[in-house]
Amino acid sequence: NAGVTQTPKFRVLKTGQSMTLLCAQDMNHEYMYWYRQDPGMGLRLIHYSVGEGTTAKGEVPDGYNVSRLKKQNFLLGLESAAPSQTSVYFCASRGSGGPVEQFFGPGTRLTVL
Amino acid sequence: QQPVQSPQAVILREGEDAVINCSSSKALYSVHWYRQKHGEAPVFLMILLKGGEQKGHDKISASFNEKKQQSSLYLTASQLSYSGTYFCGTFDRGSTLGRLYFGRGTQLTVWP
Secondary structure, three states: OOEEEEEEOOEOOOOOOOEEEEEEOOOOOOEEEEEEEEOOOOOEEEEEEEEEEEEEOOOOOEEEEEEEOOOOEEEEEEEOOHHHHEEEEEEEOOOOOOOOOOOOOEEEEEOOO | OEEEEEEEEEEEEOOEEEEEEEOOOOEEEEEEEEEOOOOOEEEEEEEOOOOOOOEOOOOEEEEEEEEOOOEEEEEEEOOOOOOOEEEEEEEEOOEEEEEEEEOOOEEEEEEE
């Protein structure tokens, strides 16, 4: 089991460029999440999904879009990157059936110049 | 709805004890604790469900006071490997769709 994987690990963008971050999990989890982590701010939820084909907004969704076309994949898109989106992005997943452990991916470090 | 953690940072000598607190303004169903080492992903430590049962993980234990909407993480006889940032995540009763609210973290540094 690979658990939760994220692609890419690092990326540098110029302002206005677009990109997609890919999250994949092999645990057959229903729930998937995208967080961003900035110094002193903790983990802030961007978007999440409770199943294939469903997505919902979290605390900081502006400037991001997501898609969950397949149960094992959760994509995070930046249509027009801004320096304020420089951050470390973590994907997480968990199974259904109440409050259980969230499994985190290794993270993607994104810098927007 | 973000829980409040205290203190923001703790510095310890190896073998000393520490307590990290997490409180919420919302009625809670469960509290989750994670530890994150520098440059790594958060790693799950434990979940406490309503009922106040104390859980343990090696020499790290935690309690959950549902009435006070608070949880505390106890690190006993700290080891160098305990260094990292500790996050609590709260799952409130009103929460739909299974989302956790994470605190801003407590940075723990253990010196030899």
